[in-house]
Amino acid sequence: MICFDNLSKRYPGGFEALKNVSFEMDAGEMAFLTGHSGAGKSTLLKMLMLMERPTSGNLLINGKNLNRLSNSQIPIYRRQVGVVFQNHQLLLDRTVFDNVALPLQVSGYPSSEIGRRVRAALDGVGLLEKEQQKPIALSGGEQQRVGIARAVVHKPRILLADEPTGNLDPELSSEIMALFRRFQNVGVTVLIATHDITLINRMQLRIMHLEEGELTDDGAGYGR
Amino acid sequence: MAAKDRNTRDRAQRGASGKKIRFADRWQGYKSHHRDTIRVSLRKLLSEPLQTLMTVAVIAIALALPSALYLTVENIDQLGSHFESSAQITVFVKKGAKPQAIDSLRAELDAMSGVDSLSYISAKQALLEFKALSGFGSALRDLEENPLPAVFLVQPAVSEPIDMGQIKRLMNKINSFALVDDVQIDMAWLQRLHSLTEMGHKVVVALGAALGLGVLLVIGNTIRLSIQSRRDEIIVIKLVGGTNAYVRRPFLYTGMLLGVFGALAAAIMIYASLLWMSSSVANLAELYQSQYRLQGLGILGFLGLVGLGGLFGLGGAWIAVSKHLRDIEPK
Numbered sequence: 001m002i003c004f005d006n007l008s009k010r011y012p013g014g015f016e017a018l019k020n021v022s023f024e025m026d027a028g029e030m031a032f033l034t035g036h037s038g039a040g041k042s043t044l045l046k047m048l049m050l051m052e053r054p055t056s057g058n059l060l061i062n063g064k065n066l067n068r069l070s071n072s073q074i075p076i077y078r079r080q081v082g083v084v085f086q087n088h089q090l091l092l093d094r095t096v097f098d099n100v101a102l103p104l105q106v107s108g109y110p111s112s113e114i115g116r117r118v119r120a121a122l123d124g125v126g127l128l129e130k131e132q133q134k135p136i137a138l139s140g141g142e143q144q145r146v147g148i149a150r151a152v153v154h155k156p157r158i159l160l161a162d163e164p165t166g167n168l169d170p171e172l173s174s175e176i177m178a179l180f181r182r183f184q185n186v187g188v189t190v191l192i193a194t195h196d197i198t199l200i201n202r203m204q205l206r207i208m209h210l211e212e213g214e215l216t217d218d219g220a221g222y223g224r
Numbered sequence: 225m226a227a228k229d230r231n232t233r234d235r236a237q238r239g240a241s242g243k244k245i246r247f248a249d250r251w252q253g254y255k256s257h258h259r260d261t262i263r264v265s266l267r268k269l270l271s272e273p274l275q276t277l278m279t280v281a282v283i284a285i286a287l288a289l290p291s292a293l294y295l296t297v298e299n300i301d302q303l304g305s306h307f308e309s310s311a312q313i314t315v316f317v318k319k320g321a322k323p324q325a326i327d328s329l330r331a332e333l334d335a336m337s338g339v340d341s342l343s344y345i346s347a348k349q350a351l352l353e354f355k356a357l358s359g360f361g362s363a364l365r366d367l368e369e370n371p372l373p374a375v376f377l378v379q380p381a382v383s384e385p386i387d388m389g390q391i392k393r394l395m396n397k398i399n400s401f402a403l404v405d406d407v408q409i410d411m412a413w414l415q416r417l418h419s420l421t422e423m424g425h426k427v428v429v430a431l432g433a434a435l436g437l438g439v440l441l442v443i444g445n446t447i448r449l450s451i452q453s454r455r456d457e458i459i460v461i462k463l464v465g466g467t468n469a470y471v472r473r474p475f476l477y478t479g480m481l482l483g484v485f486g487a488l489a490a491a492i493m494i495y496a497s498l499l500w501m502s503s504s505v506a507n508l509a510e511l512y513q514s515q516y517r518l519q520g521l522g523i524l525g526f527l528g529l530v531g532l533g534g535l536f537g538l539g540g541a542w543i544a545v546s547k548h549l550r551d552i553e554p555k
Contacts, residue, residue, distance in 0.1 A: 049463065051463075051554050051555065072467075075462070075465045075468075078462075078463065078465035079464075079465035083464075089456075091457050102460065102464050102466075103465060105257065106464055106465050106470050107465060110249045111256055113249065
């Protein structure tokens with residue numbers, strides 16, 4: 001599903017964020033990406049979101065080389081990816097419902113379909129009764145769950161998360177991780193960048209480790 | 225991993241994905257999206273009433289000024305044609321012409337096509353009139369002979385709009401009679417008026433262009449600020465797969481709405497000032513025993529103004545959007 005092939009990213013100014021990174025992830029696989037701040041975790045996720053283009057090497061998604069996608073094809077590609085951010089990136093002037101509906105609206109779903117899917121997604125994260133509230137009225141954990149609902153409402157094949165539990169206490173963190181597990185179980189490929197080592201060590205899943213832009217451990221085979 | 229292995233798995237996933245959106249649904253979604261976008265744009269404008277009101281007022285003034293000038297010029301044009309229809313040709317008869325010759329000239333003039341009516345003022349009559357009106361009566365008494373010629377006043381048969389060429393041809397024809405000394409028409413001031421209104425039209429175009437540019441810039445600037453204040457939203461929309469067109473749309477609608485509102489306000493300003501002036505114009509026209517009335521925008525003018533406002537709004541928004549949206553990419 002995801003295949004990094006000798007991918008490097010060098011930023012203008014010479015900083016090498018990723019150095020010859022190669023790994024593969026199967027469909028329906030869940031893995032963690034660890035490493036210190038600045039080790040390249042965010043850059044790697046940005047590659048998968050096409051927020052950055054590699055300097056060299058290839059990134060294949062479902063057999064398709066992302067280097068061959070033109071800029072105008074980026075939005076269409078992003079519709080098959082769901083992203084959860086550490087700072088959740090919710091729009092504070094819109095209701096929970098409208099926030100979650102956004103990925104469906106931009107893809108041109110009819111409103112009846114949007115209502116059905118948004119409620120299903122909110123139900124999945126246990127926030128159905130809060131759909132008409134503004135995100136500001138929710139707790140940190142609830143906000144993160146709204147972010148997750150938004151990331152999965154359009155049934156993406158790939159779910160990415162950048163420090164999704166960064167601001168949450170351990171109990172809420174394991175709740176969030178359990179949510180991700182559920183999406184993995186229905187066939188979504190899940191990749192989570194985190195440095196919450198204690199949490200992920202308990203989960204018995206593949207852990208990839210980045211150090212100064214190099215993949216020192218790709219954890220392949222672990223927990224499979 | 226073997227390539228073959230990957231291919232079989234990809235095909236299986238494609239089959240299982242099943243989230244293709246039907247075209248009819250997509251079209252429905254597209255339509256309702258446009259409706260929603262207009263509604264949201266409108267609500268955003270109304271949520272900042274003062275800011276919106278000021279922008280609309282600036283646009284309205286910028287649109288009302290050239291429109292009002294245009295109406296003024298048009299009305300002066302109308303006024304001119306009112307007077308043109310009363311244009312009179314003065315035919316001076318050669319001095320010492322015999323009364324029979326004058327009679328036959330009168331018959332000939334009367335028979336000419338293009339002549340509506342004519343009246344004759346003999347040299348004696350002219351002198352009496354001049355004495356009575358000029359106040360030089362005593363000075364004229366010392367003259368040995370009457371210095372004034374006999375005169376025919378010819379009213380040309382004219383149709384609207386006035387064809388100056390036709391009147392010129394008539395004058396030349398009359399001038400070719402042996403008995404005619406000179407032919408004059410008091411249209412110099414009308415011609416001046418014509419060139420004045422022609423210049424007025426050009427001023428309207430120049431002013432319209434300058435203020436139109438102003439409207440573009442005002443709307444462009446408003447949209448630029450709106451883009452900056454909605455930066456986060458734009459980034460999120462792009463991250464979840466919104467196309468540039470999707471991001472652009474609400475701003476274009478906002479610009480168009482601002483332009484249309486500005487044009488509506490300009491139309492109201494123009495109607496109000498016409499209403500304000502109409503009674504004094506009617507009074508003035510009455511003094512001249514004229515049926516002259518001020519011409520307003522009319523339905524076509526109104527629609528044109530609103531259409532132009534919308535177009536300017538769209539244009540200004542387009543400039544701002546194409547300049548500033550590109551800079552906002554998720555990082």
